[in-house]
Amino acid sequence: MTDATRVPLLSMRGISKRFGGVEALAGVDLDVHRHEVVALVGDNGAGKSTLAKMVAGVLTPDTGLVEIEGVPVSIPTPAAAHALGVATVFQDLALCDNLDVTSNLFLGRELRDARGVRDDERMEQVARQILRDLTSRIPSVRVPLAHLSAGQRQSVAIARTLIGSPRIVVLDEPTAALSVAQTAEVLMHIEGLRDLGLGVVLISHNMTDVRSVADRIEVLRHGRNNGSFDARTTGYERILGAITGAVRADLGVPPVAAAS
Amino acid sequence: MTAIAGFSEMVTRNLRQSGIFAAFVLIVLLFSLLNSNFLSPGNLTNIVLQYSYILILAIGMVMVIVLGQIDLSVGSVVALTGAVAAVLVIRNGAPWWVGALAALAVGGLVGMWQGFWVAYVGIPGFIVTLAGMLLFRGMTYRVLDNVSLSPFGGTYYDVANGFSTNGWFGGYGVDVFTLVIFGLAVVGYAVSQWRTRMGRIAYQQVVESMPIFVAKIAVVAVVVMAFGYQLAQYRGLPNILILLAVLILAYSVITQRSVFGRHIYAIGGNLNAAQLSGVKVRKVTFWTFVNMGLLAGVAGVVFSSRMNGAQPSAGNMFELDAIAAAFIGGASTTGGVGRVTGAMTGALIMAVMSNGMQLMGVPQSIQQMVKGLVLLLAVAFDVWNKRRADAR
Ligand SMILES: Nc1ncnc2c1ncn2[C@@H]1O[C@H](COP(=O)(O)OP(=O)(O)OP(=O)(O)O)[C@@H](O)[C@H]1O
Ligand SMILES: [Mg+2]
Numbered sequence A: 001m002t003d004a005t006r007v008p009l010l011s012m013r014g015i016s017k018r019f020g021g022v023e024a025l026a027g028v029d030l031d032v033h034r035h036e037v038v039a040l041v042g043d044n045g046a047g048k049s050t051l052a053k054m055v056a057g058v059l060t061p062d063t064g065l066v067e068i069e070g071v072p073v074s075i076p077t078p079a080a081a082h083a084l085g086v087a088t089v090f091q092d093l094a095l096c097d098n099l100d101v102t103s104n105l106f107l108g109r110e111l112r113d114a115r116g117v118r119d120d121e122r123m124e125q126v127a128r129q130i131l132r133d134l135t136s137r138i139p140s141v142r143v144p145l146a147h148l149s150a151g152q153r154q155s156v157a158i159a160r161t162l163i164g165s166p167r168i169v170v171l172d173e174p175t176a177a178l179s180v181a182q183t184a185e186v187l188m189h190i191e192g193l194r195d196l197g198l199g200v201v202l203i204s205h206n207m208t209d210v211r212s213v214a215d216r217i218e219v220l221r222h223g224r225n226n227g228s229f230d231a232r233t234t235g236y237e238r239i240l241g242a243i244t245g246a247v248r249a250d251l252g253v254p255p256v257a258a259a260s
Numbered sequence B: 001m002t003a004i005a006g007f008s009e010m011v012t013r014n015l016r017q018s019g020i021f022a023a024f025v026l027i028v029l030l031f032s033l034l035n036s037n038f039l040s041p042g043n044l045t046n047i048v049l050q051y052s053y054i055l056i057l058a059i060g061m062v063m064v065i066v067l068g069q070i071d072l073s074v075g076s077v078v079a080l081t082g083a084v085a086a087v088l089v090i091r092n093g094a095p096w097w098v099g100a101l102a103a104l105a106v107g108g109l110v111g112m113w114q115g116f117w118v119a120y121v122g123i124p125g126f127i128v129t130l131a132g133m134l135l136f137r138g139m140t141y142r143v144l145d146n147v148s149l150s151p152f153g154g155t156y157y158d159v160a161n162g163f164s165t166n167g168w169f170g171g172y173g174v175d176v177f178t179l180v181i182f183g184l185a186v187v188g189y190a191v192s193q194w195r196t197r198m199g200r201i202a203y204q205q206v207v208e209s210m211p212i213f214v215a216k217i218a219v220v221a222v223v224v225m226a227f228g229y230q231l232a233q234y235r236g237l238p239n240i241l242i243l244l245a246v247l248i249l250a251y252s253v254i255t256q257r258s259v260f261g262r263h264i265y266a267i268g269g270n271l272n273a274a275q276l277s278g279v280k281v282r283k284v285t286f287w288t289f290v291n292m293g294l295l296a297g298v299a300g301v302v303f304s305s306r307m308n309g310a311q312p313s314a315g316n317m318f319e320l321d322a323i324a325a326a327f328i329g330g331a332s333t334t335g336g337v338g339r340v341t342g343a344m345t346g347a348l349i350m351a352v353m354s355n356g357m358q359l360m361g362v363p364q365s366i367q368q369m370v371k372g373l374v375l376l377l378a379v380a381f382d383v384w385n386k387r388r389a390d391a392r
Helices: A048-055 A078-083 A101-105 A120-133 A150-160 A180-195 A207-213 A236-244 B007-013 B015-034 B041-066 B074-091 B096-121 B125-143 B154-161 B176-202 B210-233 B239-257 B259-269 B271-276 B281-307 B318-328 B340-359 B364-391
Strands: A010-019 A022-032 A036-041 A063-068 A086-089 A168-172 A199-203 A216-221 A224-230
Touching: A010 A048, A022 A036, A022 A048, A022 A199, A036 A048, A036 A180, A036 A207, A048 A086, A048 A168, A048 A199, A078 A086, A086 A150, A101 A120, A101 A150, A101 B259, A120 A150, A150 A180, A180 A199, A180 A207, A207 A236, A216 A236, A224 A236, B015 B340, B015 B364, B041 B074, B041 B154, B041 B210, B041 B239, B041 B259, B041 B281, B041 B318, B041 B340, B074 B096, B074 B125, B074 B281, B074 B318, B096 B125, B096 B154, B096 B281, B154 B239, B154 B281, B176 B210, B239 B259, B239 B281, B239 B340, B259 B271, B259 B281, B271 B281, B318 B340, B318 B364, B340 B364
Parallel strands: A022 A224, A036 A199, A036 A216, A086 A168, A168 A199
Antiparallel strands: A010 A022, A010 A063, A216 A224
16 A cells, blocks of 8 residues: 555645635645545635535636546536545535435435435435444434434534445544544544545544544645645644644655555 | 324424414314305305415415525416416417416416526525516516406316316216215325324334324314315316315425425525535526426416406415415425425415405405414414424
């Protein structure tokens, strides 16, 4: 797994995005390989969610190149992202309170039977299976989202990434509302995804979580790359320095090419 | 573990649903006490014929409202589509079905026009359909050259006034066909309720205890069969009731069992989430408005047939009846919540109140005031009920 020439699962090059006068991203590069968890860290407003939304097909870059397994792609819609094997947990979760758990899990990708009719039974079976695998504490797959706690809702959002066997999973602050025990579960889930050979992008402000699960840490600062660190060997101060700007990107250690 | 809820708990749990049903029953009882003619075969048939357009419009309207939009133009569209049919059939002697199809086509085109502005340009439905209300009313005047056209006569007239199936299975004084159809409906209802109950038990959800379940089915069966018997004594099954049954069944399936229906609820519940999940928000919005236009076309045919002609001012304020029916039937003002069956109950409440007050000779002005207050109270009850649920 240390072959430096292998093609990254996801490769983003020179990504820029402006919102009116705000330069959210300016020439950002990001690579994610198979069997790799890449943590994307940075201060509030650094551009992390903006980058995640580009992979998810919600935003399109002003300039820059996105490749999946070496093939240049454009991801104009969330449906296109799903078709390309990208699954995303958004920072604001993006769930419908008026729909039940199963409906939310399959929203936008409903299963149909041979006649093309919505297959509620099969969706419910899969939903129960997935939630059991996640050992989530969700009372029933038929309960409306409005009746769930913040942590349970986050479990549902994470469970969504298990629908339709994705290649790339993007998690934008997936543990923000979770208890210690549930956080540990999500981190184990992320390791499970890595073991399956997926590429994972984890956005988080929690350095302990990041360093315990990520292989590589990419720092964004003011919409630019500001260092790439090996999660196992780099000290906490170093990363914090890159986030706050005390350490300049070009003085940081060279990017770590491969994982585990 | 299967939880069996007691009667009182069941009632509180479904306060909204049982509340509206109880209200409907109470209103019917009240009017039958106040007027001995109210439950007569003739009058029951009359209610179905006279107010079918509210039910048809309310089907489309509740979908638009669940989507988080509103349609203020349906009254004008009913007038326009009826006018087009009248010009073709009455003025130009076209066959009845050409007029009916043309009305549906015009309704569909109107829906496309409004759906385009709402879905693809992003103008709120409130504005687009307010413009449509004026636009299509004006068009109706032009199509009709400012005059009324009548009579349709023939088959077109029978659409909303006929009893085509009367006597199919014979019967002396009581139409057997009508009784058979109502019997089938009751059996179908019982079977579907039973399957829902079994499904709920399988997933360990709360169900009513067996006696209450049986009692519920029995009450519905008695009420439905009594209604059917009254119709059978008069002239049998009105054509319009068959049309309504087909529409209600079809749209219950579309809204509750199809991907399209689920996406309507998703968009109304959380537009942003629906978009991020890959729901084709524009497409679904567009087709929901097209559907509303089509149903307004159906209502246009039914209403012009019922009136046996087309007037430039036809369908005035129909949109308010349809909107009120949806909200009385439990649709949420913020979208994402509401059911076709609820809207039908709401529409029946509106219909029964109008008819009952008319029978009693209540002046139009008082009728309007009562209907306005009922709408206000129904939604206030909703708000109160929701707060109570949130506070638990
Ligand atoms: N839709 C938008 N319109 C205008 N500006 C935006 C929009 N989305 C993001 N921005 C701006 O782009 C910059 C980057 O935002 P982004 O959400 O990517 O930050 P972030 O790194 O995810 O921050 P946080 O840690 O707070 O989630 C911010 O300055 C933000 O104000
Ligand atoms: Mg963010």
